Amino acid sequence: MSYAFPPAPVATVPVVGSDRLFPVHRIYCVGRNYAEHAKEMGFSGREAPFFFMKPADAVLVVQEGDTGAMPYPTLTKDLHHEIELVVALGKGGKNIKAADAASHIFGYAVGLDMTRRDLQAEAKKQGRPWDIAKGFDYSAPITPIVPADQAGDIHQADIWLNVNGSKRQASNVDKLIWNIAETIEVLSQAWELQPGDLIFSGTPEGVAAVAQGDLLEGGVTGLPTLKVRLG
Ligand code: MN
DSSP, X not given: OOOSSOOOOOOEEEBTTSSOEEEOOOEEEESSOBHHHHHHTTOOSOOOOOEEEEOGGGEXXXXXXXXXXXXXXXXXXXXXXXXXXXXXXXXXXXXXXXXXXXXXXXXXXXXXXXXXXXXXHHHHHHTOOSHHHHSOTTOEEEOOBEEGGGSOOGGGOXXXXXXXXXXXXXXXXXXXXXXXXXXXXXXXXXXXXXXXXXXXXXXXXXXXXXXXXXXXXXXXXXSOOEEEEEO
């Protein structure tokens, strides 16, 4: 048997300090995982973590030092930035305990969970899925992945985003409501995680709209800086 047509290439993300590529299996995202962002979205308190997904080929890889070109998506007039720490899994599993989660982590990257906020607001109002708001093409700009043992103390790293040189988001990974290990524990109860899975861990406060021509520059201490211009 052969394929009816050539299969799409596997989506990949480069690995820092290596010529190996990280093959992306799935992209999981955590919703409202910083308290101040939950508040700005109209929620408060520590709710159980919840998840949504983006397609693997939504990644837009931007090498360190480069400026990625992200096309402004169709159907929206309110495209928002969400800077996030991305966790890359090197080992899968189900019902992973938080205490064992670190051994499943391959490395970390900086990502943008780009969001059609107007379509998300409509989806929330109508009780419809978020896919069109979150899972569109090029919706996941990402840096190369830094292996976990070279990423420094990621759990207390600053996370930030500037737009056209002005500060928009600034927080610290230690403000995650559900930390990385807890997130992996809960996520692995819902899906059997696989090597190649990426987890966008949530965004801090300060999300706002961006326009065509804007330059987004963001990072997490210890990881490459992510630079994207909206075309
Ligand atoms: Mn997000």
